[in-house]
Amino acid sequence: MESAVQRDWTLRPQKSNKQEAARTCISDRSSRDYVGGFERPRPAHLSRQHVEFLPRRPRQVPPLVTVSVRSSSPYAESNFSSISVDEVKTPSRIFHKAQYEQAGTYASCVELDDLESGSLSSNNDEKGSYCEQPEARRSLVPTEIYAEKIATKEELQALQNLFPLPPVRGSPSRNRFRYKYLSCYRELMVLVFAINIAAIIPMIICLRQNDRSFTYENAATATGANLLAAVMMRQEHVINTLFHLVCALPNGTPLWIRRQAAKAAYSQGGIHSAAGLSAMVWYILYIALLVRDFTGTHGEQTAIWILTSFTMFLFTILTAMANPPFRRTFHNVWELSHRFSGWTAIALIWAQLLLTTTSTAHQNDQPIMIILLLTPTFWLQTLTTILLLYPWIRLRRLPITAHNLSSHATELRFPNRKLKPCAGITLSHNPLLENHKFATIARPTPTGPQNRGFSVLVSNAGDWTQRLIASPPTHIWVRGGPITGMLRIASLFIPLVLVATGSGIGPCLSFLNTRRKRHSPCRIIWSARSPEETYGRGILEDVLRADRDAVIVDTRRSGHPDLVGLAFASVRSMRAEAVVVVSNPRVTKEVVFQLEVRGVPAFGAIFDS
The missing domain is CATH 2.40.30.10 (Translation factors)
Structure with a gap:
């Protein structure tokens, strides 16, 4: 038969002498009834039920110091149970529920097998640990409705009135240029372009002076280097390493350094875009030098012109379809063109490399393999091909x-x-x-x-x-x-404000479920349409467990909130170091921009792929 235990928790003032207090409280009880200064309650009543009702403290109660049982009924007075008091012990999950959960009465299901096997006892805390078990967490079913946890219009307005949104500093044109056009993504693009321009200018000068010190092999090497850089910025291990290095910064590092490092970690797509465009420019120079210097047979020249023309066409397609407006409107077409055109272009470059190497080997009467191994483009192409194949090997x-x-x-x-x-x-x-x-x-x-x-x-x-x-x-x-993902940089900032809309709460929960609450306070602002009905009570519980004062907005009841105003008020109220936004592209860009122009460090996804 299934059984349950009803308990009552009260507060007892802490004594000055901890040892004397422990002796007084423990008396003839074993020391295992106490954990961290708390006394576990004894059974108050046993009955043949399958539900265990757990009254818990309101959030206004001071921190729990010493817990005692207000009424402890002897086992002899229970006429409905066939198990002894010694067989039922308080597990750690019950202790944690009473200490950390919100006020209210909850029903927690208890399995018969667990009671009979004693797995709910305090000496088997791993199985029933509330803090560590997501299954135990999901089995917590509140008997009260979560309507009171959803913020009303009046509450949202009251929060914004405490810390009104200040006016924007500077002119609108300057702010747009500084925080929209001159983003970290574009700064990395400018850096890559500058490096390539510094190498291209001397080559163009030599060409104008008919200097043959630069050959098509040099241009092919530069093309291969840029293609390798572009592919590396989309490789999972490279991205994970960048985030690992950035997030290794201590929290005591100056805020402006952490801010720039965090922006650079998830803006590596700027290097990908700039390197791809630079590879196209170098390839144009490669074709020009090939026309001037390549002296193969008629068949080799015909083949090389066909290969280079087709490769240039693919580079043009890749560049045109990667334009942000086209990519957003025709995302599936862009994805297919980017994948198959890129693969085909790499294969054609391999064919050109083998063709020019064979021609050079015949002219110089040298082994093809020796010349190939001494060609930098060969090694660059090999690395690029491996990086392209690697994700598909792990399919x-x-x-x-x-x-x-x-x-x-x-x-x-x-x-x-x-x-x-x-x-x-x-x-x-x-x-x-x-x-x-x-x-x-x-x-x-x-x-x-x-x-x-x-x-x-x-x-x-x-x-x-x-x-x-x-x-x-x-x-x-x-x-x-x-x-x-981008949300990994949230660990750099303490305290932190998380702003999420809709299913954007998913990535936030990935961060919140593994952080240490005591050392990293966080305020959650979640706006969704009917959050409990749409995403389930379990997701709502996870949010409230991570932040019991979370600002949850039901857009069906309150309309779309002023996320900028709510985020700014939360930053000021808890003195947060930064705001991280997880939403759709339009909301993310707008919230990040409006906060940054007001001096609040804000971060959001780039949406460049």
């Missing part, structure tokens, strides 16, 4: 469990796979045609193989996600390894 089809949260969102769970926080993965039904990147929610400190895993929160944002929610699969393709 795998993984089992998933889909949990429909609503008609608008679903949660994909990947069991038995450990993943670091703030990481993203690439999912697909057909990897060659369509791939989608999603942030993951890592489970905090798994204690066993059955508790390992991570999940992905998917909301309806297009045809692909709509089909996934309507007909969730049992398996899905995952390409490459996990890639550290």
Whole structure:
């Protein structure tokens, strides 16, 4: 039979002499009834029920010092139970629930097997640990409605009135140039362009003076170096290393250094774009020098002109379709063109390299392999090809469990796979045609193989996600390894304000589930349409567990809030060092811009891929 224990928690003032207090409180009880100065309560009543009701302290109560049982009924007075008092001990998860949860009465399901086997006892805390077990966390079902946790219009306005949004400093044109056009992404682009221009100018001067010291081999080397840099900035291990180096900065580092380093960590796409454009410019010079210097047979010259013309056409397609407006409007077309045109261009460059090397070997009467190994372009192309093939070597089809949260969102769970926080993965039904990147929610400190895993929160944002929610699969393709996401830089700033809209709360939970609350205070601002109905009570519980004073906005009831005003007021109220925004491109750019022009460090995704 299933059983349950009803307990009552009260406060007792702390005594000055801790040893004397311990002797008085413990008396004939064993020392295992005390943890960190707290006394676990004794059973007050036993009955044949399957639910355990746990009264908890209101948040206004001072920190718990010493806990005692206000009424402890002897076991003889219980006429409804067949188990002894000694067989029922207070597990750590009950202790943690009473200490950390909000005020209210909760129902926590207790399994019969657990009671009979004694797995809920205090000497087996790992199984029932509230702080470490996401399953135990999800089994917590409140009997009260979360309506009071949703902020009203009046509450939102009152928060903004405490710290009104100040006027923007400087002229609008200067602010747009400084914080929009001259972003860290474009600063990295300018840096890469400057390096390439410094190398191109001497070559152009030599060409005008008919100096043959620069050859098409030099231009081919520069083209290969830029292509390698462009591919490296999209390689998962390179990106993860950049984030690891940046996040290794101590929190005592000056704020302006951490701010610039954080921006550079997730703006590496600027190097990718600039290196790709520079490779195209170098390739044009390569063609010009090839026309002047290449002296192969008629067949070799015909073949080299066909190869170079087709490669130049592919470079033009890649550059034109990578234009941001076109990429946003025709994302699937851009993805296909970028993948297949890029692969084809690399293959054509390999063909040109082999053709020119063969021609040079025949003219100089040398082995082809010797000349090839002494050519820098060969090694650059080899590294580029390996980096392109690497994600596809790790392509795998993984089992998933889909949990429909609503008609608008679903949660994909990947069991038995450990993943670091703030990481993203690439999912697909057909990897060659369509791939989608999603942030993951890592489970905090798994204690066993059955508790390992991570999940992905998917909301309806297009045809692909709509089909996934309507007909969730049992398996899905995952390409490459996990890639550290922008939210990883949030650990650099303490305190911190997180602003999320819709399913953007998913990446935030990946960060919040693994942070240390005491050492990294954080304020959450989450705006979503019917958050409890859309994303489920479990997600709402996770948010409130991470920040019990979280600002949760139901846009169906309160309309779209002033996220800039709420974020600024939260920064001032808790003296936060920075704001991290996880939302759609329009909201992210606007909130980041409005905060930065007011002197608040703000960070948001780039959306360049």
